Amino acid sequence: METQHADQPPTDPSRSPAPTHWVLSLSCPDRPGIVHAVAGLLAEHGGNITESQQFGDQVSGLFFMRVQVESAASREELTAALEALAPRFEMAWRLDVVGRPVRTLVLVSRAAHCLHDLLFRQREEGLPVEIVGVVGNHTDLAGLAEFYGVPFHHMPVTQATKADAEARLLTLVRELDVELVVLARYMQILSDDLCRALEGKVINIHHSFLPSFKGARPYAQAHDRGVKLIGATAHYVTADLDEGPIIEQDVERVDHTKSVADMVRLGQDVERRALARAVRWHAEHRILLNGHRTIVFR
Template sequence: MSPTSPVDPTHLVLTLSCPDRPGIVAAVAGLLAQHGGNITESQQFGDPLSGLFFMRVQVTTDAGADALREDLQALAVRFEMTWRLDVVGRPLRTLVMVSTAAHCLNDLAFRQRSENLPVDLVAVVSNHDVLRPMADFYDIPFHHVPVTAATKAAAEARLLELVEELDVELVVLARYMQILSDELCRRLEGRVINIHHSFLPSFKGARPYAQAHDRGVKLIGATAHYVTGDLDEGPIIEQDVERVDHAHAVEDLVALGQDVERRALARAVRWHAEHRVLMDGRRTIVFR
């Protein structure tokens, strides 16, 4: 490139949260302007319950991210901010965990290829070998890590090894039918998304569609949430539903539910990868 050639601007996304007070938006916008930034998207929300302020900003700048980070750190001290800066659209290095159900893995891999889902699927980990051909089809490395009561600790240790070796930023439980230990949940806090085949908080645990059928529900649903040590209690990112009636058998609910599951999970993964999800205690703020 010649010295006179223009430099393409860097498109960045900034997310932040801090105690709510006057002047936050002005301070952030002013700082971005000092760096020659042009704001292309901005959303904010002040939660009257928690007293916290949340903001997501996309900005183009010729200055680059490093100079901006230094000044953002000084601003963060002033406003007691938690913040993150990343490049818009950078694919997150993602590990998908599955058991035997294929629909969620297939959907994520297809969306990555066809819809620019901003993830880089670096591995599939499964306690069964059933979905290896699907991983091979999408050219994703497959790791068979069996899990029994006796091998659970070793299996989780292997998972953490893969997370470190592959520089994994996000773990997706795409119908991985195992409960993660409290220790593992703490190690990966905020980095694990699960799809639960029920409209939480109803019908937790095993066989939720059978539970729903027994109660004669008129809506079935799925919930994508962050994983915590409390089973199916993590902060909810996205939910989706499908209308049913008395004529639907349990098998019908399962078939309909699989479509709901993949839709809810794909949206949750996209929003997380695009830095649209911010934590507000046990709740999430989602800037769609």
């Protein structure tokens, strides 16, 4: 029987490495053995799976998976193991820490409701983002950003200055190590070059069910058509205007008694909800792209 010498410090179980809660998301061509291989890899590294979701798309032939796992293995160890496994399944994957705040830049114009909602949810409701700056093409919301202690950057945009403004924006994205850009009712169209430079990293909120009621005064258009439902669409931004992969949509029922002002007020609440869900799901790595569509593991 092994004994402990008096001059040795008592064994302290707390000195063993604390497990990290990881989130792994992946996609690859669908075939047998993917779940077994991934689960086996995680088990070999002392992983305890706490959440697992998967989906095989019969149309695209692709398989999607999101796993949360607690493991004392280091990022380097898990990364090396995943890099070794990935070629076998032609797998694209991403590994991150559960709940790590995603560095986020919010672009705004004059409407405050979406920005205020994101800032409040970040502070009070655990929205897993770190809003590192607010960019406005007007200065109307500078005070709101200041109230929450977030730097405000005024970047006016005109037809003559658009290219320079977008160059400044890209520089800011690099300087602040931004991972996600949110267009919170930013009333400017991003150029094709900017969309490509930030592909998969820009979420927009559109004040209708795309592709309905594009352009100016969408609620007035909806009112004129006598719609019974108004909605909002959160989507990834691509070079095709308002055609990017849809992440979330929400709806509010209306009737003939509602004025345009009523519909705007109700619509703003729908916009807040849809955008907040899309940002949360992106930050929690619950969204995987499937061509022009999204897979959202809620």
